[in-house]
Amino acid sequence: xxxxxxxxxxxxxxxxxxxxxxxxxxxxxxxxxxxxxxxxxxxxxxxxxxxxxxxxxxxxxxxxxxxxxxxxxxxxxxxxxxxxxxxxxxxxxxxxxxxxxxxxxxxxxxxxxxxxxxxxxxxxxxxxxxxxxxxxxxxxxxxxxxxxxxxxxxxxxxxxxxxxxxxxxxxxxxxxxxxxxxxxxxxxxxxxxxx
Amino acid sequence: xxxxxxxxxxxxxxxxxxxxxxxxxxxxxxxxxxxxxxxxxxxxxxxxxxxxxxxxxxxxxxxxxxxxxxxxxxxxxxxxxxxxxxxxxxxxxxxxxxxxxxxxxxxxxxxxxxxxxxxxxxxxxxxxxxxxxxxxxxxxxxxxxxxxxxxxxxxxxxxxxxxxxxxxxxxxxxxxxxxxxxxxxxxxxxxxxxxxxxxxxxxxxxxxxxxxxxxxxxxxxxxxxxxxxxxxxxxxxxxxxxxxxxxxxxxxxxxxxxxxxxxxxxxxxxxxxxxxxxxxxxxxxxxxxxxxxxxxxxxxxxxxxxxxxxxxxxxxxxxxxxxxxxxxxxxxxxxxxxxxxxxxxxxxxxxxxxxxxxxxxxxxxxxxxxxxxxxxxxxxxxxxxxxxxxxxxxxxxxxxxxxxxxxxxxxxxxxxxxxxxxxxxxxxxxxxxxxxxxxxxxxxxxxxxxxxxxxxxxxxxxxxxxxxx
Ligand code: SF4
Numbered sequence: 106x107x108x109x110x111x112x113x114x115x116x117x118x119x120x121x122x123x124x125x126x127x128x129x130x131x132x133x134x135x136x137x138x139x140x141x142x143x144x145x146x147x148x149x150x151x152x153x154x155x156x157x158x159x160x161x162x163x164x165x166x167x168x169x170x171x172x173x174x175x176x177x178x179x180x181x182x183x184x185x186x187x188x189x190x191x192x193x194x195x196x197x198x199x200x201x202x203x204x205x206x207x208x209x210x211x212x213x214x215x216x217x218x219x220x221x222x223x224x225x226x227x228x229x230x231x232x233x234x235x236x237x238x239x240x241x242x243x244x245x246x247x248x249x250x251x252x253x254x255x256x257x258x259x260x261x262x263x264x265x266x267x268x269x270x271x272x273x274x275x276x277x278x279x280x281x282x283x284x285x286x287x288x289x290x291x292x293x294x295x296x297x298x299x300x
Numbered sequence: 301x302x303x304x305x306x307x308x309x310x311x312x313x314x315x316x317x318x319x320x321x322x323x324x325x326x327x328x329x330x331x332x333x334x335x336x337x338x339x340x341x342x343x344x345x346x347x348x349x350x351x352x353x354x355x356x357x358x359x360x361x362x363x364x365x366x367x368x369x370x371x372x373x374x375x376x377x378x379x380x381x382x383x384x385x386x387x388x389x390x391x392x393x394x395x396x397x398x399x400x401x402x403x404x405x406x407x408x409x410x411x412x413x414x415x416x417x418x419x420x421x422x423x424x425x426x427x428x429x430x431x432x433x434x435x436x437x438x439x440x441x442x443x444x445x446x447x448x449x450x451x452x453x454x455x456x457x458x459x460x461x462x463x464x465x466x467x468x469x470x471x472x473x474x475x476x477x478x479x480x481x482x483x484x485x486x487x488x489x490x491x492x493x494x495x496x497x498x499x500x501x502x503x504x505x506x507x508x509x510x511x512x513x514x515x516x517x518x519x520x521x522x523x524x525x526x527x528x529x530x531x532x533x534x535x536x537x538x539x540x541x542x543x544x545x546x547x548x549x550x551x552x553x554x555x556x557x558x559x560x561x562x563x564x565x566x567x568x569x570x571x572x573x574x575x576x577x578x579x580x581x582x583x584x585x586x587x588x589x590x591x592x593x594x595x596x597x598x599x600x601x602x603x604x605x606x607x608x609x610x611x612x613x614x615x616x617x618x619x620x621x622x623x624x625x626x627x628x629x630x631x632x633x634x635x636x637x638x639x640x641x642x643x644x645x646x647x648x649x650x651x652x653x654x655x656x657x658x659x660x661x662x663x664x665x666x667x668x669x670x671x672x673x674x675x676x677x678x679x680x681x682x683x684x685x686x687x688x689x690x691x692x693x694x695x696x697x698x699x700x701x702x703x704x705x706x707x708x709x710x711x712x713x714x715x716x717x718x719x720x721x722x723x724x725x726x727x728x729x730x731x732x733x734x735x736x737x738x739x740x741x742x743x744x745x746x747x748x749x750x751x752x753x754x755x756x757x758x759x760x761x762x763x764x765x766x767x768x769x
Contacts, residue, residue, distance in 0.1 A: 121621075122614050123493060123593055127732045132711050136364070136378035138338035138385045150734060174614065175494045178527065178593070179732060181429040182336065183445035204497055204529055205429060209445035261461070263322055274447065275349070278455045281316050281324060285352075285457055288315040288326050295550040295558040296328055297417050298355040299396045 106214045108271035109244050112195045114168030116240040116251065117158055118229040124172055125179030126206065130188035132180075143184055144191030163236030171228050171240075172199040177206025177217075186213040196242040198249055198258065200225050211264035212274060216242060218249055218258030227254055244269055302568025304465045305534050306500040309440040309565065313423050315457055322459040328422040328439075330452050331408045332359045332395075334386040335713070336427030340450035341389040351393045352456045358417070359390050359397040362407045363713050367676050367703035370400050379714060393453075406679020406705040409433040409647035413517065414681055416546025420535035420562040425452055430647050430729065431530075432523040436516035437543075438535035438565045440500070443524065463529050464574040466499040467567075470507035472581040477763055480515035481649060481727070481746035483507070483579075484522040485587040485597045491577060493595040496528030499575065502567060503533050507581035513542040514653035521648045522729050525594035534566045586761040588634055589731050589744040591622035596731075598634065600749065600761055606630035625733055626741050627721070634759050637743070641724040642673040642700075642754040643736070644747055646710035649727035650678030652685050654747040659691040661751035662698040664768035668757035673700035674716065676708040700754065712737040725753040 134146035151157045158164060170189065176199040177185060186209045189197065196216035210217045228251045232238045240251040242258075244265055249256050267274070278285075303311070316324040330353075337359075344350070351357060364379035374380040383400070390397035398405040404415065409430055412418040418434040424441035425431060427449040434441035448458055468487060488495075501523050503516075511519070516533050523531030540559055543549045550558040589597040590604050596619075598605065604623065607630070610616035623630060628637070644650070644658050655677065667673045675695050677683040683705055686692055692702045709716040710728035712735070718724045720739030727750050731742035743759060752760040 122618055125593070125732050127730075127735060131734060131738075132713055135335050136376075136382055136713065138342075138381060140339045140342065150738070175527075178493055179429070179730065181427065181443040181445055183339075183427075183447060186445075201494055201497070203494070203527060205443055205445060209447070212445065212447040262320070263461075274459065275347070275451050275454050278324060278451065278457060278459060282455070284316045284324070285326070285455060289456075292326075292328075293557070293561065295554040295561075296422070297419060297548040297550070299329075299358040299417065299548075300355040 106271045106273060109214065109216055109268045111241060111243040111245060112168065113239050113241040114195060115164060115166055115237055116169040116171050116228065116232050117164040117167035118232050119158060119170055119172040120229060122173035123175045123178055126177060126182050126185040127179055129177065129185040130182065134188070135182060135184055140187060142191060143188040147188040147192035161236065166193065168193050168195045169240050169242060170194050170197045171225060171232065172197055173225065174199060174201045174222060175203065177203040181205045183209045183213065186210050186215050190215055198225070211261065211268065214268060216244060216260065216268060218242060218260055220249065220256050220258045224254070224256040302571035304567040304571045304573060305438060305502055305532055305565055306440060306463065306465050309421055309423065310462060312421065322461045324457050325423060325460050326457055327425050327452050328356060329412065329417060329424045330357045331412055331424065331426035332357060332449065333362050333408050333428060334382040335363045336446050337389065337449055338382065338385045339446050340453060341393065343450040344453055349454045351395060351453045354394050356456060357395050357453065359386060359395055360405055360408050360411050361386060361398070361400055363707045363711065365400050365706040366714050367706050367708050367716060370704045376715070403680040403684060406682065407647045407650060407707055409521065410650060410678030410682065413437065414679060416543050416549035419543060419549070420539060421565050425458065429524045430521050432528070433517050433521040433647055435520040435523065435530050435532040436513060437539055438532060438562070440530060440532065442530040463500045464498050466496060466501050466575040466577065467573040468501050468503050468577045468579065469505040470503065470579045470581050471505050472507060473510065474507050474581045474584060477748065477761060478584050478586060479746040479748055480511055480518040482584060482587040484519045485589065485594065485744060486584050487579060488522065488526045488595050489597045490579070491526050493525060493593050494527045496523060496526035499528050501526070501528045501531045503531060508533060509536065512653060513538060514651045517651070518648055522594065525729055535562045586746065586749055588749060588759055590626065590628060590634060591619070592625050592731055592733050594729065594731060594744060596622055597744065600634055600759060602634055604628045604630050604632045604634065637759045638757055639671060639725045639743065639753055639759065640722040641718050642671055642750050643709040643724055643726040643728065644750050645676030645678065645708050646728035647678060648729040649747050650676060650682065652682050654727065655682065655686045655691050658747050658751045659694040661748065661762050662700065663694050665698055665755045667699035667754045670757045671754050673754040674703055674709065675700050676703045677705045679705045709736055711735060725750050725759060
């Protein structure tokens with residue numbers, strides 16, 4: 106996994122609440138069996154609308170999504186994270202994230218920063234007034250900077266550390282494989298198996 | 301201080317706890333389906349890892365499978381590919397799989413409970429958000445993403461931060477004709493689609509205790525639609541009765557030991573929840589959704605809301621957008637809304653009990669000419685049971701279609717889709733834009749409302765039907 110310390114890129118406003126994972130990547134894209142190439146499915150239904158913000162050339166190459174509250178609700182599909190990343194997003198900023206989506210993001214290396222809704226509104230105004238404006242997401246400092254707006258965002262400490270170190274979760278757990286083996290010897294005999 | 305049910309189950313599974321790190325939690329049962337697993341198996345292969353506990357891992361085909369002509373090759377090449385890859389992974393990693401044609405095949409959340417694999421006090425995960433269903437047994441069960449699937453395959457554990465706990469107490473008795481589905485839709489409308497975020501919900505109170513296991517599964521299933529990670533109901537005699545004698549339930553001395561342990565799985569009197577919600581069952585009525593998220597629901601007797609009713613700007617925009625997508629006018633009585641399709645099935649309401657109530661209502665009646673009704677059992681076993689009871693005949697006589705098991709029209713990854721712009725009454729759990737096919741419009745309903753709606757052609761409850769002569 107790539108390390109993430111700080112990132113500067115064009116921010117795009119997504120003025121919608123309750124953006125569920127079906128919108129981030131529609132179910133038809135879930136049929137693939139590989140991990141890459143999901144960018145074309147990113148907001149696929151909405152991108153058919155020429156007025157949709159991602160179709161506005163002024164935001165071309167954007168890498169930070171500024172979204173309304175309750176981003177990533179619905180299905181647990183991690184493809185949503187892969188789609189956002191493959192499209193080019195490095196970070197999503199919202200006033201509230203769905204838990205599973207936030208968890209998946211941390212594992213996949215996509216930063217999710219939570220700020221108050223009024224910060225979102227201010228950034229929206231700014232980047233809509235001057236499309237193409239860049240923001241800086243600083244994971245070390247936990248700040249998002251957009252021109253004169255500097256706001257702290259909330260992200261889990263442990264996730265932040267892992268993202269900054271670029272560490273793979275499974276490798277970390279397998280350091281404790283002995284504890285897992287020990288735990289297994291204590292499981293009650295009545296627990297079922299599928300065998 | 302005492303512990304809540306969720307805390308008890310959590311604490312019993314902690315493999316490792318260290319300051320500043322998530323707990324490493326042991327997973328008792330890992331369910332796997334074809335959609336969220338291929339990349340996880342890919343990851344294992346790439347890193348040369350194996351599956352730690354094949355005996356605690358179960359694969360089933362559900363999301364993509366056709367519900368017609370299951371003996372023929374799957375027509376959609378991508379669906380066929382996902383199924384092929386799941387089977388190949390089962391073979392390569394030595395895992396148990398229930399494939400199309402096997403009587404145990406079916407929706408992952410129907411299969412686990414009906415085999416008796418889901419038991420109180422277990423940790424159950426699956427790369428699927430409706431894993432919360434299994435919490436009906438007093439298990440801590442939650443959906444995970446594909447990297448977590450890979451993590452569990454490789455280690456049988458997950459690093460996790462404890463969830464917060466929320467008690468949802470439903471006092472009193474549900475009025476006649478009000479079902480578990482109505483109750484959970486009303487709960488979600490009350491707490492909102494984000495209201496449960498970060499929480500494990502524990503459903504408690506008289507109305508919950510009076511529910512069957514199937515109904516409890518319907519409730520826990522939709523916890524995720526309220527934003528929660530999981531939903532739980534403390535096990536009791538209803539739970540034990542359901543499990544006893546099932547294929548994977550403990551036997552003999554093991555059964556006694558298990559029940560003794562299971563009885564300890566209740567929230568202690570002096571335990572505290574991080575949040576509490578109280579619902580009076582007697583105030584509830586049949587409930588349907590009118591919008592594009594499961595929180596946008598109202599009693600069936602109400603009318604389509606207006607953006608002017610919104611509490612804030614965000615909600616106003618959400619209502620406007622939902623009405624536009626759904627093709628609805630504010631102020632229209634919900635009962636005047638005509639549907640094109642009725643779908644009975646899914647992990648929310650595709651169990652035998654659901655099919656029985658639908659058959660009860662359809663018996664001696666006809667599905668309206670203007671409606672296509674499809675009925676899809678949650679698993680091969682549910683299908684066989686329904687046929688043993690003759691329910692299939694009732695369905696077909698009424699003019700409904702009786703299909704093979706799978707997720708089907710719940711998410712329309714297989715050929716079962718609601719046509720663009722058409723409207724469905726569906727017993728599933730999600731009414732998102734395009735969920736049942738591109739451009740589809742979904743009203744979430746109980747099996748009772750689904751059946752009555754099929755007969756009348758407009759959203760209806762059984763009370764609206766003329767008695768069968
Ligand atoms: S029935 Fe629907 S909600 Fe349930 S597992 Fe299948 S697709 Fe998911």
